[in-house]
Amino acid sequence: xxxxxxxxxxxxxxxxxxxREVLFVLIRAGAIGFLTFYLVRWALRNAxxxxxxxxxxxxxxxxxxxxxGINKSIQLNEHEVMIASHLVDPNQLKxxxxxxxxxxxxxxxxxxxxxxxxxxxxxxxxxxxxxPPKGTQRI
Numbered sequence: 001x002x003x004x005x006x007x008x009x010x011x012x013x014x015x016x017x018x019x020r021e022v023l024f025v026l027i028r029a030g031a032i033g034f035l036t037f038y039l040v041r042w043a044l045r046n047a048x049x050x051x052x053x054x055x056x057x058x059x060x061x062x063x064x065x066x067x068x069g070i071n072k073s074i075q076l077n078e079h080e081v082m083i084a085s086h087l088v089d090p091n092q093l094k095x096x097x098x099x100x101x102x103x104x105x106x107x108x109x110x111x112x113x114x115x116x117x118x119x120x121x122x123x124x125x126x127x128x129x130x131x132p133p134k135g136t137q138r139i
Contacts, residue, residue: 054078057085064089 017025045051058076061084066072068089076084097107 054081057081060085067092
């Protein structure tokens with residue numbers, strides 16, 4: 001029986017890793033995670049066909065925001081950037097009513113329905129232009 005027990009009670013190898021091995025495993029796992037994150041980010045960015053358009057829209061939106069004097073630390077989401085890139089600064093327009101030729105009746109209609117109610121909003125309370133949209137409360 002001693003022959004059988006000696007085979008069973010053979011010394012167990014030391015499977016506990018050293019601190020150095022644990023440190024190297026953690027460093028390798030961190031480096032792999034870091035590289036994977038940036039590789040996937042790069043791949044998704046390059047796979048997006050509208051990436052260049054989004055970047056140019058963001059630059060244009062920030063330019064418009066700066067010209068209008070809005071807080072520069074504002075964070076816009078993708079939809080807001082697209083809307084802001086289409087804003088027009090009224091101070092940069094060099095067009096007047098005299099530049100619109102042959103549309104005197106249309107100009108007068110626009111002035112009566114849009115311009116005058118906004119300028120005289122105290123007198124014209126019935127205009128839908130100065131009313132808040134449905135679903136919002138007036139403060």
